[in-house]
Ligand SMILES: [Zn+2]
């Protein structure tokens with residue numbers, strides 16, 4: 001084993017630096033993974049603006065990943081060499097969220113209600129929260145990734161952008177030998193969290209699904225909806241992204257700037273006068289308002305999009321848009337534990353893998369992190385992978401993205 005663990009840091013906006021940290025230490029109940037792929041989630045926003053989530057700072061970035069188990073302690077259900085997905089967080093396993101197999105990043109140990117009361121998702125902005133929790137740094141809030149390092153007495157390994165990563169055993173899932181890492185790596189925040197939304201809404205064959213405001217979460221929603229046999233309408237404006245959406249199986253594209261955009265939705269959905277399920281993936285009020293209009297009576301509206309910097313309430317007319325129409329409203333940001341089995345089955349599906357080849361638009365070595373974040377900011381991207389072992393097969397944009405770029409140009 002090496003003596004150090006290389007991690008990606010973002011010391012200041014628009015700058016990435018690799019840093020050597022002490023090699024991770026594990027405690028009982030935890031295993032060590034050699035990270036093969038660490039997908040980029042919203043870290044390009046950190047790179048751009050240096051705005052942190054509560055569980056991250058400039059030296060602690062990344063939360064998605066797949067790899068090979070390289071160290072276990074006696075009693076572990078894993079063995080060295082197992083190929084695995086690592087899910088994010090360190091949930092308590094005792095609260096009702098955990099025992100019902102719901103999403104670990106919604107564990108009761110994470111005090112979202114306190115964050116909401118303080119009017120901020122960033123406890124740095126409200127020191128009272130930290131005092132109430134008895135921790136010095138927001139990173140040390142139980143349930144987060146730094147908590148993994150704390151519980152193991154380790155100086156590295158809790159986070160995704162590192163060569164070696166520690167996971168609680170209950171947050172690790174073995175994958176079949178014939179499932180390539182590149183598809184397994186979509187189990188976190190692209191096909192994973194969207195699997196849970198689609199499953200919770202009960203999307204089934206021939207249902208109408210609208211996906212609005214597409215980036216990689218929107219693309220993940222499209223693939224999940226197509227996997228269930230639904231008919232997918234994408235509400236979007238960026239011509240390049242709309243071409244990407246078609247490659248991932250979108251059946252219809254409606255431009256929400258068109259004066260008759262709602263009539264177009266009604267023409268498609270017939271007497272339902274709206275979609276059975278509407279997924280909002282941007283976080284912008286522009287799309288939120290359109291989604292409320294486009295959902296049918298007694299339909300579902302699922303909100304993935306949020307803006308960390310925006311605490312504005314949702315633009316909802318309660319009586320006319322929700323009560324009188326019986327619309328159900330929800331959201332989430334992680335895959336339920338009880339959905340992991342079905343998710344893995346989906347990731348092994350050849351048609352899903354074909355669509356996923358369009359979702360994965362760029363791959364880079366971890367040392368090329370800045371290029372990866374720039375690509376994510378380009379608005380011509382889907383899911384982007386980092387290779388912490390510096391063994392990226394074809395660094396840069398994917399063949400399918402380059403093909404699409406020359407076709408759309
Ligand atoms: Zn993520």
Ligand SMILES: [Zn+2]
Pocket residue numbers: 091092093094095096097098107108109
């Ligand atoms: Zn819990």
